[in-house]
Amino acid sequence: MKRFFLVIFLIVIIVAGGVIWFVNHTPSSPFDGNSASVVSSPDLLARGEMVARQADCVACHSLPDGKPFAGGLEMGTPLGSIFATNISPDKEHGIGNYSLADFDRAVRHGVTPDGHRLYPAMPYPSYVKMSDDDIAALYAFFMHDVQPVAEANKPSGIEWPLNMRWPLAFWNAVFVPSGTYQQKPDQDEQWNRGAYLVQAAGHCGACHTPRSLTMNEKGLDESSTAFLSGALLDGWYAPSLRQDHNTGLGRWSEDDIFAFLKNGRNHHAVVFGSMTEAYNNSLQFMSDEDLRAIGHYLKSLPGDPSRDGKPWAYVEASAAPGTPAARSVPGAQTYAARCGFCHGPDGRGQNEWISPLAGAASSLIEHTDSQINVVLNGSGRVVTAGVPDAYRMPPFRQQLSDKEVADVLTHVRSSWGNHGGPVKPEDVKALRDHTDPASSNPIVLQMR
Known part of the structure; x- marks a missing residue:
C-alpha cells in the first residue's frame, strides 16, 4: 500500500513539474542568439x-x-x-x-x-x-x-x-x-498575397469570425466555412466577408471591394463603427496592389446559402412615404422625418456618399447591435488623405426614445425587401446603457 501511494505521489510530482515547466x-x-540591433x-x-x-x-x-x-x-x-x-x-x-x-x-x-x-x-x-x-x-x-x-x-x-x-x-x-503563412501552390501570387494580408497582419478574422465558448476563432483560414462568416463584437456586428448574397460580399465585385478599402465607401456601403478606425488609420495607406489582392482573396471564399437564405431583391414600399397608409406604420413617420432626407424615401441612399439601407447586410442579419449602436451614437467621420468627409451619421440618443429607435429600425428592417426582423426597445436600452456617445472628432492617429 505504501508503494502504491509513493507511486501516486511521484506521478503527481512529475505532472505538476511538467505543468510548471509548460x-x-x-x-x-528564429531571432534567438541575434544580440545585434537591427540596422535601420x-x-x-x-x-x-x-x-x-x-x-x-x-x-x-x-x-x-x-x-x-x-x-x-x-x-x-x-x-x-x-x-x-x-x-x-x-x-x-x-x-x-x-x-x-x-x-x-x-x-x-x-x-x-x-x-x-x-x-x-x-x-x-x-x-x-x-x-x-x-x-x-x-x-x-x-x-x-x-x-x-x-x-x-x-x-x-x-x-x-x-x-x-x-x-x-x-x-x-x-x-x-x-x-x-505558407504559400498555396495551387493559387496564384495575388491570391496568396491577399490571403497573407487577411490572415496575418490584417487579422480580419479577429473581428469577422465567430468565436466559440472558449473564445477562440472558429476558423483561421479558408479551410473553415466559419472563417470570416460574421461575428458580434462589443456592440458591433462585423459582417461576413464571404460570398454571402445577403449578409456578406456576394453582390460586391472585386472593384467594389477595392473601392471600399481604398476610399472607405462604395455604392453598397460606407465604413462605420470600428471599421471607420480601420480605414482611417490602416487601409487607406496600403498599396493598391495589396488592396486588390485582398479583394481577390475575399471573392474566392464561398458563401453559405443554407445560412444566408434566399437572395435579397428590392421590393417597392407598399405605401408611399407621407401617405396616411405609411403614417400608420410604426416607425415610418420617424424615418420620413429623421432618415429619409439622407438615405432616401426609397432606402437606396445617395450613391457612394450615403449608404443604402435597402439590402444592407445590417438590415438582413438577425443581430441588431450595429444598427442600434449607429442610430444611438452616430458614426465617426471618414477621413481620407487628412480631409474629413462632409457626411456622417449623427447620434440620435438624445432625440429618440428607446421605443422610437426600435420602431424606426423595425421599419427599416422590414421594408424594401429587408428581412432582418424586429428590434425590441429593451435591446435599445441595453445598448444605450453599454455605449458612450461617439466622438464628434475624427479618429485619425499619427504614427510618429
Whole structure:
C-alpha cells in the first residue's frame, strides 16, 4: 500500500513539474542568439511603417487625444476590461528594452520577456503567420521611427482568479496555429498575397469570425466555412466577408471591394463603427496592389446559402412615404422625418456618399447591435488623405426614445425587401446603457 501511494505521489510530482515547466516555457524565436540591433535603413523603416499600417497597431495602442502607441485604450471582454499597453520604445513603460527575439515572441506568441502571457485581444493567433522579414521591419520601425512615451500601463479590470494568465499557455497550445503563412501552390501570387494580408497582419478574422465558448476563432483560414462568416463584437456586428448574397460580399465585385478599402465607401456601403478606425488609420495607406489582392482573396471564399437564405431583391414600399397608409406604420413617420432626407424615401441612399439601407447586410442579419449602436451614437467621420468627409451619421440618443429607435429600425428592417426582423426597445436600452456617445472628432492617429 505504501508503494502504491509513493507511486501516486511521484506521478503527481512529475505532472505538476511538467505543468510548471509548460506554463513557464519561453517559445523559441528564429531571432534567438541575434544580440545585434537591427540596422535601420530608409527602405526597412518604410516597410516597417507599412506593416504597422497593415496590422493597424496605432488604433488599438493609442487614444484619440493621446500620443501614438502610448496605450490606454479600454477593451471590453466577457471577463472584464483590459487596456492596451504602451508599445512605444520607452525603456521604462514601453518596449524600449526588447530585443528582436523578445519583440517576436510578444507579437507572434503573446509572451513578454518576463514570461507574462498576453490576452488574445492582442491578435497573436493571426500575427503568428507574419513573415520573419515583416517582424524584423516592424521591430526596426518601432525602435527607430517611433517616439518614446513615458506613459504607465493601466492594470486590467479582470478580478482574481480570472486574471491568472498561466492557463493561456494551454489555450495557446490548443487554439493558436504554429508557423508562418505558407504559400498555396495551387493559387496564384495575388491570391496568396491577399490571403497573407487577411490572415496575418490584417487579422480580419479577429473581428469577422465567430468565436466559440472558449473564445477562440472558429476558423483561421479558408479551410473553415466559419472563417470570416460574421461575428458580434462589443456592440458591433462585423459582417461576413464571404460570398454571402445577403449578409456578406456576394453582390460586391472585386472593384467594389477595392473601392471600399481604398476610399472607405462604395455604392453598397460606407465604413462605420470600428471599421471607420480601420480605414482611417490602416487601409487607406496600403498599396493598391495589396488592396486588390485582398479583394481577390475575399471573392474566392464561398458563401453559405443554407445560412444566408434566399437572395435579397428590392421590393417597392407598399405605401408611399407621407401617405396616411405609411403614417400608420410604426416607425415610418420617424424615418420620413429623421432618415429619409439622407438615405432616401426609397432606402437606396445617395450613391457612394450615403449608404443604402435597402439590402444592407445590417438590415438582413438577425443581430441588431450595429444598427442600434449607429442610430444611438452616430458614426465617426471618414477621413481620407487628412480631409474629413462632409457626411456622417449623427447620434440620435438624445432625440429618440428607446421605443422610437426600435420602431424606426423595425421599419427599416422590414421594408424594401429587408428581412432582418424586429428590434425590441429593451435591446435599445441595453445598448444605450453599454455605449458612450461617439466622438464628434475624427479618429485619425499619427504614427510618429
